[in-house]
Amino acid sequence: MNTVLTLMLVAPLLSAALAFAVRRHDQLRDALTLAGLGTAAGASGVMFATVAADGPFVLRVGGWHPELGIVLVADRFAALVLPVALAIIFVVELFAIGQRKTAWGSNPELSGPMMGVLTAGVSLAMLTGDLFTLFVAFELILVSSYVLLTHQGQAAQLRAGMTYVVMNLLASTLFLFGLAYVYAATGTVNLALLTERIPELPDGVRLGIGAWFFVVFGTKAAVFPLFSWLPDSYPTAPTTITAVFAGLLTKIGIYAMIRFHTLMGMDQLGNTMLIIAGVTMIVGALGALAQSHVKRILSFHIISQIGYMLMGLGLFTAAGTAGAILFLVHHMPVKTVLFLVGGLIENDQGTGRLDRTGGLARRRPLIAALFAVPALSLAGLPPFSGFVAKFAVISAGIEARATPWVVLALVAGALTLLSMTKIWLGVFWGADPDRVSVRRPPGNRPMMLAATGIAVAGTLTISALAGPLFDLSVDAAEDLRDPEIYRTAVLR
Amino acid sequence: MSISLLIGVGALTSIGVYLITARTLSRIILGFVLLGHAAVLALLTAGGPSGAAPIAGGDAALANPLPQALALTAIVISFGLTLFMLALAVRQQTLTGDDLVEDDLEDQRIAQLAAENEHEADR
Known part of the structure; x- marks a missing residue:
């Protein structure tokens, strides 16, 4: 198991370094990148199986005591979410290789290796057992x-990239101040030790720390009102990169929030979180409705969906946390697939603007089918995974008597369906556009379709396995809500 | 000692925040450099009073080595990010002739729509 945890960090980093060294040899570079990402994804699968059988596993890096050294903790929460995340990156990289010769593709010489670095960052962020390593993981991501966002150096990417970099750098700086604050108050940054020491702090200091990290993680997660950087920057990047960002980056923020705030028992922040969650859901859904470009609509939906996860977390009940975790697992693949389909549309139509596309359902029924499944799932229609996830969050809300938030969640769901219909009407129905300016070469279309197909199959699997997945989410939530479990695992 | 450090943190933070509200990227970068220094100082202050060098075996009061290790890591990271932002600024300079952060697209679009509405109301 030591090797498995290490592999998830070392394999993608090593493959990134090697792939960068041979970046001019297309096939060698892609093979190395895929090998690194595949090893990490495979290792995470092994981790999932082992943790499900034997319970949480802790690796003390270098054999140091947790108070001084770095610990990697594979508890049931990390073991559930990480395999999904790593599998997504692998599938997107397949799509990227298929797309690399098109006008819409990223520059593979940089994007392949950087994807490896990103993967290592994602693994580290989910596995780490202390706040400072979480900071380092965030920086790695x-x-x-x-680099992925701005590597093509186009004017639009620079403009949006600048906002993105400045916002996230500010959040990182605040994170660093927060670390100083936590260390001054408790004398440690290890999460297991913090679960002992934070509850003993005076209320003001404790809630100050909670609120501070809510802002830090909230900026990464793009909650209201800290989201403005997201819909501006994501659509400018090449499809595959947007797909990975949409599927993973904001979710890392929510992941960190679920872990930190639940473990530390920040129940008193619950009401604030619920209010922000409600506004986030509605603002994101309304923003999406006002857009007229496929990628921008989808970008606003990321924000709206973050609201649901925050609502599950803000309830601070066992059912609420489990709902948020299940939503996380459902949302990552669905959002990624939608962006990949957005990429297919752009590739086929020459643009993603709704007023310049049309009639795609007739000409490319396969793309239409690949869009329909995740779109309906995102809107929360049965029998797709989105329905199960939303049901879990909303029923937790009803159980906790949080009626206003339940109503807001339902309204946001209806608005989501409306804007998905808007994409459908604009892109798949209607007359053919006057002229389709497809930029040549069209790339490796079968490979792109196959990658999207695998991802859609993944989301369908999640729908089919919703029952067992919900049980796993409940287990993961249990681990988080009882810090004793986490503490014994780490400090034993 | 500690008080002067805290005043330093406050001063660096306020100047840094002032600078990152500027419109030119070069000022924003300087602002982040100062904010990074402020955060590192805050980390060091969080480690308690200073003492002898933190090497095992000494018997005098030793400085706490952990915040120093954290601070070093943070310094390296902010160093790399500063370079990256400088590269962005240079690229922006070659593309547009200056390193101003441009208006938000959405803001521009809304302003345009508002102007059109007003125009129609006038007619």
């Missing part, structure tokens, strides 16, 4: 995302 952000640095690679800065």
